[in-house]
Every structure is written in structure tokens, then in C-alpha cells.
Amino acid sequence: MSAWCTRPAASRASSVASDLLPVEEARARILAALAPTAAETVALPEAAGRVLARPVAARLTQPPADVSAMDGYAVRAADAVEGATLSMIGSAPAGRPFAGEVGPGQAVRIFTGGFVPAGAEAILLQEDATAEGTAVRVNETVKAGRWIRRRGLDFTEGHEVLAAGRKLTARDIGLAAASNNPWLAVHRKPRIGILATGDEIALPGDPIPAGGIVSSNAHALAALVKGAGGDPVVLPIAPDDTHAIAEVAGTAHAFDLLVTTGGASVGEHDLIQKALGGEGFELGFWKIAMRPGKPLIWGRLGRTPVLGLPGNPVSALVCGVVFLIPAIGRLSGLPGDPPPTRRLITAVPIAENDRRADHLRSAISYDSEGRMRVTPAEMQDSSMLATLARADALVLRAPFARALPAGAEVEAIVLADLGV
Amino acid sequence: MSAWCTRPAASRASSVASDLLPVEEARARILAALAPTAAETVALPEAAGRVLARPVAARLTQPPADVSAMDGYAVRAADAVEGATLSMIGSAPAGRPFAGEVGPGQAVRIFTGGFVPAGAEAILLQEDATAEGTAVRVNETVKAGRWIRRRGLDFTEGHEVLAAGRKLTARDIGLAAASNNPWLAVHRKPRIGILATGDEIALPGDPIPAGGIVSSNAHALAALVKGAGGDPVVLPIAPDDTHAIAEVAGTAHAFDLLVTTGGASVGEHDLIQKALGGEGFELGFWKIAMRPGKPLIWGRLGRTPVLGLPGNPVSALVCGVVFLIPAIGRLSGLPGDPPPTRRLITAVPIAENDRRADHLRSAISYDSEGRMRVTPAEMQDSSMLATLARADALVLRAPFARALPAGAEVEAIVLADLGV
Known part of the structure; x- marks a missing residue:
């Protein structure tokens, strides 16, 4: 058994209940043994909810030039004093810059997002002006720079807009798009194998053995894994049989984490131990100072970490919240924080x-x-x-x-x- | 223009700013015009995050019989008094009921979840007993009924375990499975068409026209739609051209809701109006008393409701949170509550x-x-x-x-x- 699955020498909380491992310590040890998955390149629309493996830099400057924040007229600040009349020489809607320059006594009709033409350094608001043909009467003196969004106000080419390690929101997808990034490098979704064990369990709709119950853990945990950003793989139920359980060992390498349910109580854990012992399984068995869900298996099968949850469905799901979601977070490239409270x-x-x-x-x-x-x-x-x-x-x-x-x-x- | 997209006669808040529609009222009118999608049958693992269209009833009783809540011995209460010695006649692990009956002076080894055998009505805890061969010494007098989980404690065959209208969690998937329901009737994911309009916008990575910007709304909104439980379909960008916009009209029937971005400012809305007028579009145009995102189009193209969001990405996303997420909720079978605060x-x-x-x-x-x-x-x-x-x-x-x-x-x- 390797060092990372043995009991620690001492800890603040374990001194209180010396045969039980505190929740925080069990979680810390699980997280310490996990590393983020490698990066993959995905198209922008596939990246929502994924964790960035590399920072995203803006590939353009936004706005690309000084633009108007309002509908109105681009003017020289010195000209646009109350009572003056300016001559409109063209227009600058968003997307169609005015090619010329605003000279003394001139104005260019401008719309929100339109580039401020050369020569102008103020915006006369539409509601502060009276237009008749090409004559624009100034009803309120402008202030230089007012209502102009400066080039690069939102972001500047080459600068980081999204940091590595960030779980991408819909807003981040918008920002990555606006900064001209069609591809993003994100951590691969951790693939989580889920194995329910037990003689007495049947899949929903299948014949139920006498005294048996319907298996709920695997699919409930699969939903939890999916919701947490993992890619669940539900394995066929394994009976309480060393051969059947050992067979699973051969598939473990396909997963970033193998989660088992059942086989984690005192007697059962010996079965798992015995079944997997020959497969290079390093087993840790922890009694955790928690309710529901006291026993937990934590080990490693070859390179694949194994988390053994209790067979009781309530315990399995609560342990899923307390241990598995943070573990998936860590595998996904997040810190693996405890559940928010x-x-x-x-x-x-x-x-x-x-x-x-x-x-x-x-x-x-x-x-x-x-x-x-x-x-x-x-x-x-x-x-x-x-x-x-x-x-x-x-x-x-x-x-x-x-x-x-x-x-x-x-x-x-x-x-x-x-x-x- | 139909009644549901005209201004209301009066409202508490609109009396404050009479030309602007209050946010709550705009949302209420959007929701009032939407109905949930029809039901579809999905396999249990696909149902997480979906909204139940029909209630789920338990197809079995859980536990199916009185079971032990602990490891210990199933005994007659009258026999198991401190100092007595009982004779162990068999065992009842979970999933393997003991077929016989517990007679006077007898005990059956039992494990958590094991059926309490006939004749027994108390559990002697393992830690309150000393076993030697088949002799079990009682170290603490039992209490009748203690540590027995009664038949049906969790749920009873035929009774509702999940109500229609519920958005299914991982826990609900577990409960549906445990109650033996492999298939669930859920509302179809609302299919949301997303159309970005504008001459000046390009997709990320595509050549950007002079003065243009990279389109971010469609993919940001698609991520938002997906996160809210909808099925987004991003349509090719339509230029500001009545013919191009009218073409979209022909595809609107494929969607439960068509979301447009851009074309919602005062001048632009005329373009949309003109483009879609001939396609049976009933257009509502609201100035909303909100920031960011004041103008909103709300209308109907044939049977398909149309939500026109502002072209400004920040406004589009904030309006997405304020109006679109509740709309998707309503289409999905939820009430369409305002965003939680x-x-x-x-x-x-x-x-x-x-x-x-x-x-x-x-x-x-x-x-x-x-x-x-x-x-x-x-x-x-x-x-x-x-x-x-x-x-x-x-x-x-x-x-x-x-x-x-x-x-x-x-x-x-x-x-x-x-x-x-």
C-alpha cells in the first residue's frame, strides 16, 4: 500500500475521533492524488462549461477605433456650442466608417458603434440637436471626449481575455468569439467509469431477484458526473464475485477515475481487496467521520485512481457531492474546491x-x-x-x-x- | 398586430415612465404567450435536467419487507434480555432472505438491508452481543421494533415519487431507478433558432469587413440556451437586407422560439418589420425600462414566437438572462420564474x-x-x-x-x- 492511502500520523480533527478520518482530510487526500486531464482543441460552441487549458488572448482590438456610444453627430468640440449651426457632410453608421475628415463647422451623422471620423473629438447627441436637411443646429454645448468609446476600451489585441483554469460561461464564449477565437484549448472531460457491485441488484425494468433491489446508484452517479462536467461510463453490474470484479480491472485504464458503489463495508471490502489484489490494486480503506456514508475505498488500479462509494444510495449520493464532484473538478482542471455552502x-x-x-x-x-x-x-x-x-x-x-x-x-x- | 403584442392600458410601474415597458411586465407577457413543448419518452439516463411531463409512480415497494437497519441478530423481543443466550439458526444478508422462522430462544444473523425473518421483531446490535459458534449472548436488552426499517419506509408501489413539472436532478434519477422506472416522459427540449443580423458582423476566424466586428451573440446565446435546457440552432448570419431576413421566415416553423439579435433599435426594427411583414409576421416592439438592453422585439411568425434581442452583446446577454432563460423554462415545462436572486x-x-x-x-x-x-x-x-x-x-x-x-x-x- 502506498503512502498516499495510509492514515496520516496526526491531524487536528482526527485527534477527536482517532479511528475515523475527517471529511476534509479524506477530500484533501483524494484531490492531492488527482491531476487535470490533458488539453484538447474544441470549436468555440463546444467549449461552454469546459475548463480552459490555455489562456485566450484577444486577436483584435475592440473597439477597433474610437466609436460613438450614442446616436448623434460627430463634431469638433470647439464648434459645437449652443446656438451654432453645423453642416452635415456625411454619415458613419456602425460598420460603415466615414472616409473623410470633419472640418471646422462640419458634422457627420453618427450611430452607436460608428467610428468617430478624423477631425471629430466630440459627439453631439441626437436629442441635443435639430436637423433640417444638411443643417444641424446645436441645442446644447458638447464636451470633448464625451460619448466616445476609446479604441480598446473592451480589449486589446494580444492581451489575455480569459485565463487558463477558467470554467467557461456563456459570457466567456461571447468574449472569446468577439476577440476572434474560433478554437479553444480546454481540458478533456474526465472519463469516469462507474461500477455497481452486488448480487442482489438489478437494472430498472429487469427481473428482480428474490430479496433484491433495483440498482439506482450507477445512473444517479452518472447524472451527477455529467452535471459536474465529467463523461460517465456505466459498466455492467458486477456480482459479489472475485472473478467478475477482477474482470473490471482490465478496463480501468480507460478511465480517469473508476467509481465503484457497494463493496465498501467492512466485510465487502475484503472481497474487493481479494478480487483486485492480483491486478496491481493498491487499496486504501477509510472509515470517515461522516454520516451518511462512513466507509470509503480509495486506491489505485495501475494508473487509474479508484473511489469506492458505499452501496447505500443515499450515502453514495452524499459522498458523490462531498468527494466525487470536487474530484471531477480537479480532473477537469479546476482546483476541486469543496462544495459551495x-x-x-x-x-x-x-x-x-x-x-x-x-x-x-x-x-x-x-x-x-x-x-x-x-x-x-x-x-x-x-x-x-x-x-x-x-x-x-x-x-x-x-x-x-x-x-x-x-x-x-x-x-x-x-x-x-x-x-x- | 395581435392583442398580446400591443401595449397594456395601464400598469403600476408603467405609470412612472409611460413610454417604457417595465421589465416584469415584458417578461410576464412573453411567458403568457408560450406553452410547454409536448412530451417524449426518454431512457432514464437521458432524463437528468429534463422536466417531467408526467408523474412517476413507484413500481415496487421499498423496502419490499421489514429490513434491518444495522448488522446484528434478528430476535424475538421477549427473548433478548440482558444475560440471555440465544441459538443462531441461520443468516439473512441483504438480498438473501432467511426462509425459516425465528422461534423462542433463537436468533438469525442479519446484515443491513437483510429481511427481518418471520417470528423476529427486534434487532440485537452486533456490538451488544457476544457470539461463540452458534451461541449468541445478549449484552443489552433489545427494544421491539428498534433498528427495523418498515416495509415501504422509502416508497410504496403505485404511489407518486416524482411530480410532473419537476426538473430532474441526479437524485431524482436515482429515485426513478430505485422505484423501477427505466423510461420517463419528459418535455421535449425546446428548439431555439438563433439568428444574428447585421452587415458588419463576421464569424470568428472569418475575414472581418472594414469597420466590422466579430459576431459573438449567436454562440454566446447558444451556450446560454444549452445551459438553460434548450436545444440551440445557430442560423447563418443574415445581412441587413429584407430578402435575406425574409428567407429566415421560411425556416421559423422548425423552432419553438426564434431569437434574433440586432435589428432591434428604432431604425433597424423597421427593416425587420418590412422584411417579415409579408411572411405573416405579427411584430411587437417594446422599449423596456431597463439597462442595458432597452429595445426588444416580441412577435410571432406563423406559430413561432420571435424574441428580438439587441445587437449589443452585453445587452443581448443580459436580456438573455432576464427574458430568454425564463422563456426556455416555460417552453421546457417549468413555470418560467424570473432569475433567482x-x-x-x-x-x-x-x-x-x-x-x-x-x-x-x-x-x-x-x-x-x-x-x-x-x-x-x-x-x-x-x-x-x-x-x-x-x-x-x-x-x-x-x-x-x-x-x-x-x-x-x-x-x-x-x-x-x-x-x-
Whole structure:
């Protein structure tokens, strides 16, 4: 077993519950073992939601020249004083620059985005002028430079407009387009193999063995992986059989991360250990100070990291939020930050916590002033998938957190913030 | 022009600025004219992020029988008193029910998820027992019913687990799977045609005409549409030419909504009007009391609604957030709520507002206590796409909103909340 999957000598939190690994430490160790995927070139429209592998520099200057910010007249500032009448010598709509120069006493009709013609250094607003034929009467004295957008106000050729490591938004796609970048270098979507194990599970619609249940983890995790920017590959269910599990070992190299569900409880983990031991599997098995989802497998099969989630669907999904989404972030080229949290007010009292960090499935409601309130579900039984599906937030309860009255502030993961 | 694209007789806000339509009213009228797409059947893994067109009922009961919540021994409650010794007659792991019955003085080894065998009505926890061969010594008296998850605790066959109209999360996919639903009826993704118009625009990488700019709207809006759950179709750029624009009319029937950019300023709108007039276009033209993005076209080309956004990229994207995302929501089967907002604290003073609702491009930072702060960018020039791309939030300023000191509360759209 390599150093990165053994227990650390000591840590602040683990001193509290010495046989359990704190959530933050487990996450930090997972992230430390992952590296971003390599870059690929994609066409601009495919790049939304992807993480830039190289910075994007502007390939032109925007605006390319001084342009008008308003509809009106391009004038010499000294000429356009209240009461003066100017002679209109042409026009400069956006996209069709006026070729000549504005001389003394002259004006050029200009529209928003139109290039300010040579000679002009002020814009007389349309509403501050009266035009009759080519005569333009100035009703309000202009100010030099006013209503002119300077060349390069938005960006300048050669300068970076988007930094490497940025997850590209629709706005970024617009900026990359406007700065004339049809291709972008982004990190390849991490390919995440998902393997559900267990004798008793069947795919939805398939015959269910006596005493069995329908497999929900693989497809729920696939949706979570997709939402987090990964490329999920759902593998056929493997029975609790060393041969079947070992077969998977042969496919692991195809993935940037192999996620298993089931086989992570104390007895089961021996099976995984035994099945994969011959395949060069370096196994770490952690009991995590968290609820739901205490046991976690973390290891490496050849070059492929392996994250073993609990078989319980609620635990698997909560561990997905806590560990897998940050892991996909790191593989995608992001830092792999912990799930974002918000500080919300609890609508009900919350009991004190034991030594495991808890993730209370909670509903969000709004008070009379429109502020968010959270209400943890009364039953937090980890078998209740319907309760998890109905939840809007996971209220975080640190190990040994004290009881809280209604109205107290809590830290919560709002699941919609993660798109899960 | 049909009634739904004419001005309303009166409204609370329009009385303030009578020639400008308030944002809320424009949005309400857009939404009122849209209906959800029809249903389609998709395989479970394709349904994440889609909106359910029909409710999902459980096709089985979960758990299918009373099951153990812990590892231990299934016992008769009356027998398992402290100091007693029971005889182990078999085992009931998850997925492999014990066929017999627990008689007086007997126990069955049971694991989490294992069916509680006939005769037993309590679970003796593993840690409260000492086993030697088939003898199990009771170290702590059990409580009847404790550590048993009742049949149907999670869901019951025939009962609704997911309501129509719900946007499906990864958790919902898990719940649909666990309740044995391999197929789901969801609203078809709305197909959104996107047409950029203008003589002066070129696609990224193409030769740029003199005085021209690179088109950024179509692909930025396509990314926004995709992120909001729509299926974008980017049409070739149409020059400012009645014939070219009219050609598009012939393709509009293919879309659930046609979005145009450009051609929405006062002079341009006449061109669109003229180009499409002969194609059965019912045009509405609204000046909206908002900044950036004041003019908006709203109309209908045959059966296809048309949303005409400003050509200015910042205005187009802000209008995309304010009008297009809710419109896609409505088409997708959601209510089409306004963009969600948060109440945040401004880090700097904010000036009073004029009669247009403003959307200040702002950065989010965190104070020493980890609370979000917003700082509006100093220059709010609507030509600055880089400023929009760098923004984390749009601070909403109502018409005539008063000046605010640093530390005041503001309402803001956090762009990451929308995935844009």
C-alpha cells in the first residue's frame, strides 16, 4: 500500500475521533492524488462549461477605433456650442466608417458603434440637436471626449481575455468569439467509469431477484458526473464475485477515475481487496467521520485512481457531492474546491451532533421577508432516497456540534447550486 | 398586430415612465404567450435536467419487507434480555432472505438491508452481543421494533415519487431507478433558432469587413440556451437586407422560439418589420425600462414566437438572462420564474438610479467572516463584454432606486446560480 492511502500520523480533527478520518482530510487526500486531464482543441460552441487549458488572448482590438456610444453627430468640440449651426457632410453608421475628415463647422451623422471620423473629438447627441436637411443646429454645448468609446476600451489585441483554469460561461464564449477565437484549448472531460457491485441488484425494468433491489446508484452517479462536467461510463453490474470484479480491472485504464458503489463495508471490502489484489490494486480503506456514508475505498488500479462509494444510495449520493464532484473538478482542471455552502437560518431546533460530520437532508422555504430558511427532515434514515430527492439542501453539522435553537445560522450545501 | 403584442392600458410601474415597458411586465407577457413543448419518452439516463411531463409512480415497494437497519441478530423481543443466550439458526444478508422462522430462544444473523425473518421483531446490535459458534449472548436488552426499517419506509408501489413539472436532478434519477422506472416522459427540449443580423458582423476566424466586428451573440446565446435546457440552432448570419431576413421566415416553423439579435433599435426594427411583414409576421416592439438592453422585439411568425434581442452583446446577454432563460423554462415545462436572486451586501456605495431598471455588472468577494459582498464595476458601459464576462453577479437596481451606502443590502442575480 502506498503512502498516499495510509492514515496520516496526526491531524487536528482526527485527534477527536482517532479511528475515523475527517471529511476534509479524506477530500484533501483524494484531490492531492488527482491531476487535470490533458488539453484538447474544441470549436468555440463546444467549449461552454469546459475548463480552459490555455489562456485566450484577444486577436483584435475592440473597439477597433474610437466609436460613438450614442446616436448623434460627430463634431469638433470647439464648434459645437449652443446656438451654432453645423453642416452635415456625411454619415458613419456602425460598420460603415466615414472616409473623410470633419472640418471646422462640419458634422457627420453618427450611430452607436460608428467610428468617430478624423477631425471629430466630440459627439453631439441626437436629442441635443435639430436637423433640417444638411443643417444641424446645436441645442446644447458638447464636451470633448464625451460619448466616445476609446479604441480598446473592451480589449486589446494580444492581451489575455480569459485565463487558463477558467470554467467557461456563456459570457466567456461571447468574449472569446468577439476577440476572434474560433478554437479553444480546454481540458478533456474526465472519463469516469462507474461500477455497481452486488448480487442482489438489478437494472430498472429487469427481473428482480428474490430479496433484491433495483440498482439506482450507477445512473444517479452518472447524472451527477455529467452535471459536474465529467463523461460517465456505466459498466455492467458486477456480482459479489472475485472473478467478475477482477474482470473490471482490465478496463480501468480507460478511465480517469473508476467509481465503484457497494463493496465498501467492512466485510465487502475484503472481497474487493481479494478480487483486485492480483491486478496491481493498491487499496486504501477509510472509515470517515461522516454520516451518511462512513466507509470509503480509495486506491489505485495501475494508473487509474479508484473511489469506492458505499452501496447505500443515499450515502453514495452524499459522498458523490462531498468527494466525487470536487474530484471531477480537479480532473477537469479546476482546483476541486469543496462544495459551495451558504449560511442559512434553521426554521427548527437542531439536536447536538455526535462524532460524525452530518449532512442533514433539508427543505428550503422562504420567510415573510423572502429569506431562505432550512428545515431538516424529521427522519434522517440513510435508506430514504425519496427524502434525499425531495431535499433542497444538506445542512452541515460538524462533529460534536452543539444543539441549535430555531433561528440559528447553519452552513448548508444548496443542492441546486451544484446542479444535483 | 395581435392583442398580446400591443401595449397594456395601464400598469403600476408603467405609470412612472409611460413610454417604457417595465421589465416584469415584458417578461410576464412573453411567458403568457408560450406553452410547454409536448412530451417524449426518454431512457432514464437521458432524463437528468429534463422536466417531467408526467408523474412517476413507484413500481415496487421499498423496502419490499421489514429490513434491518444495522448488522446484528434478528430476535424475538421477549427473548433478548440482558444475560440471555440465544441459538443462531441461520443468516439473512441483504438480498438473501432467511426462509425459516425465528422461534423462542433463537436468533438469525442479519446484515443491513437483510429481511427481518418471520417470528423476529427486534434487532440485537452486533456490538451488544457476544457470539461463540452458534451461541449468541445478549449484552443489552433489545427494544421491539428498534433498528427495523418498515416495509415501504422509502416508497410504496403505485404511489407518486416524482411530480410532473419537476426538473430532474441526479437524485431524482436515482429515485426513478430505485422505484423501477427505466423510461420517463419528459418535455421535449425546446428548439431555439438563433439568428444574428447585421452587415458588419463576421464569424470568428472569418475575414472581418472594414469597420466590422466579430459576431459573438449567436454562440454566446447558444451556450446560454444549452445551459438553460434548450436545444440551440445557430442560423447563418443574415445581412441587413429584407430578402435575406425574409428567407429566415421560411425556416421559423422548425423552432419553438426564434431569437434574433440586432435589428432591434428604432431604425433597424423597421427593416425587420418590412422584411417579415409579408411572411405573416405579427411584430411587437417594446422599449423596456431597463439597462442595458432597452429595445426588444416580441412577435410571432406563423406559430413561432420571435424574441428580438439587441445587437449589443452585453445587452443581448443580459436580456438573455432576464427574458430568454425564463422563456426556455416555460417552453421546457417549468413555470418560467424570473432569475433567482440573492440578497447581498454591497461593498461600495451605489448611486441613485434613473427610470430604467439597471443590472450592474458586479464582482463577488468574501468578507473576513466568509460572507458574500458585491462590488459593481466602476464602468458599466454596455459595450464592455470583458466586464460582463468577469462579472459574478448582476446587482438589480429598480427604477428610481435611491442611493445606497456601502454595507447596504441589494438584490442580485448570481450568474453562477443560472449556469451562465
